[in-house]
Amino acid sequence: MNYWNPYLETLPREELDKIELSYFKKIFSYAKEYSILYQEKMKGIDLRDIKTPDDIKKIPLTDKEELRKYQEMEPFPYGGILGRSIDEVTTFRQTSGTTGKPVYVPETYESWQWRIEAWCHILYMAGFRPHHRVFLPFGYNVYVAFWEAHYASEKLGCELVPGGALDTKGRIHKIIEIRANGMMNTPTYGLHIAEEAKNMGIDPASLGIERMLCAGEPMPEATRRRLEGLFGCHVFDHIGGTEPCAWAGMCEVKEGLHIIEPFFLVEILDRETLQKEVEEGEIGVAVVTPLGRRSFPLIRFNTKDLVIKGKETCLCGRTSRKIKEVVGRTDDLRKIRGVLFSPKTVEEAIRHEFPEVVEFEIVVERKGIMDEITIRTEVAPGLSEKEIDHVKARLRENLKVKTNLSFHVQMEPPGSLPRYTLKAKRFKDMRETRND
Numbered sequence: 309m310n311y312w313n314p315y316l317e318t319l320p321r322e323e324l325d326k327i328e329l330s331y332f333k334k335i336f337s338y339a340k341e342y343s344i345l346y347q348e349k350m351k352g353i354d355l356r357d358i359k360t361p362d363d364i365k366k367i368p369l370t371d372k373e374e375l376r377k378y379q380e381m382e383p384f385p386y387g388g389i390l391g392r393s394i395d396e397v398t399t400f401r402q403t404s405g406t407t408g409k410p411v412y413v414p415e416t417y418e419s420w421q422w423r424i425e426a427w428c429h430i431l432y433m434a435g436f437r438p439h440h441r442v443f444l445p446f447g448y449n450v451y452v453a454f455w456e457a458h459y460a461s462e463k464l465g466c467e468l469v470p471g472g473a474l475d476t477k478g479r480i481h482k483i484i485e486i487r488a489n490g491m492m493n494t495p496t497y498g499l500h501i502a503e504e505a506k507n508m509g510i511d512p513a514s515l516g517i518e519r520m521l522c523a524g525e526p527m528p529e530a531t532r533r534r535l536e537g538l539f540g541c542h543v544f545d546h547i548g549g550t551e552p553c554a555w556a557g558m559c560e561v562k563e564g565l566h567i568i569e570p571f572f573l574v575e576i577l578d579r580e581t582l583q584k585e586v587e588e589g590e591i592g593v594a595v596v597t598p599l600g601r602r603s604f605p606l607i608r609f610n611t612k613d614l615v616i617k618g619k620e621t622c623l624c625g626r627t628s629r630k631i632k633e634v635v636g637r638t639d640d641l642r643k644i645r646g647v648l649f650s651p652k653t654v655e656e657a658i659r660h661e662f663p664e665v666v667e668f669e670i671v672v673e674r675k676g677i678m679d680e681i682t683i684r685t686e687v688a689p690g691l692s693e694k695e696i697d698h699v700k701a702r703l704r705e706n707l708k709v710k711t712n713l714s715f716h717v718q719m720e721p722p723g724s725l726p727r728y729t730l731k732a733k734r735f736k737d738m739r740e741t742r743n744d
């Protein structure tokens with residue numbers, strides 16, 4: 309087993325903790341000096357107050373709303389979040405803006421290189437090497453993950469093939485034509501490529517993909533395995549975001565994700581109080597501080613990602629902390645008829661036990677005083693009426709057991725539900741409109 313950075317990846321735990329505390333202090337005082345957001349936010353907090361990792365917990369969290377607010381200032385378009393002179397900014401990126409006004413992310417050459425280096429850890433950990441010809445089946449636009457993937461592959465010595473401006477069929481032809489053996493995509497788009505290949509009479513496993521790196525949405529283990537089965541390849545997960553960068557990735561042991569230390573200080577906090585760290589095996593909210601990015605300093609950013617805290621050791625020998633599982637977004641977790649519901653549970657059940665289901669969508673509505681939950685389901689073409697009835701009954705039963713909620717199962721004609729290329733939106737809560 310080898311590492312992208314053997315020194316950092318095998319540092320003893322105490323050393324990592326020491327380094328992270330010292331990096332945290334550095335970025336904290338830097339932010340306080342150069343970013344208007346933190347000059348105002350951290351007024352009453354002195355660097356001398358931070359002596360131990362516990363002291364970090366006294367510093368307030370930063371959320372997306374604050375970034376949006378401070379961006380309204382000059383200089384346009386980054387305003388008070390900027391940590392360098394605007395003349396030093398060399399790339400513009402932004403968040404998708406699907407939940408409100410986008411956040412604009414400034415990167416200087418220096419901060420971009422830092423970001424790419426962190427990404428190299430993720431790629432290398434997932435077994436990508438110079439002999440891989442990696443197909444990236446997206447148009448990059450202003451979205452950071454594709455550009456990170458592109459430049460990190462290049463730095464690692466892979467051969468990167470940009471696959472924008474093609475439809476899915478065109479991309480499949482391109483993979484075959486140039487014999488790509490690596491791919492990076494959302495889990496949903498991976499499944500879609502497999503489905504489209506089958507429609508074209510091509511077995512996805514014959515495409516020759518050896519390694520696939522996924523992100524963009526929580527990937528249940530059953531989905532990861534389904535992708536491995538369909539493409540006959542190794543599939544890895546990682547997690548990140550536009551503001552905090554990609555901060556954890558899966559190693560070849562394929563049990564949870566390693567936090568990329570000491571690039572990031574990651575806290576997993578109790579989701580009710582957002583104060584104390586959760587124990588191993590417990591669910592919490594990931595709060596991330598990128599420790600070396602100065603163009604856009606972020607201190608204790610509330611990612612709103614729900615994760616389960618993992619073990620402190622791994623068979624791969626890396627000493628970084630792990631998360632066991634990505635559960636979803638805090639926004640996705642809803643109460644339905646008083647029961648806490650996560651859409652990921654349904655995806656897990658479907659990918660694991662219902663190979664005949666090709667697409668689905670969950671709709672929650674309020675009928676009178678009752679919440680009703682419907683799963684619109686699309687099965688593979690060619691199933692008999694009797695088989696479809698059987699799927700319906702099994703689905704109703706299975707979801708009841710898994711979620712403690714009764715679902716209406718509604719069958720939809722083949723090809724009628726939306727197919728997603730980026731983040732899937734399979735969960736629709738019609739009871740309220742949320743904006744966050």
Ligand SMILES: [Zn+2]
Nearest residue numbers: 559561622624
């Ligand atoms: Zn590992």
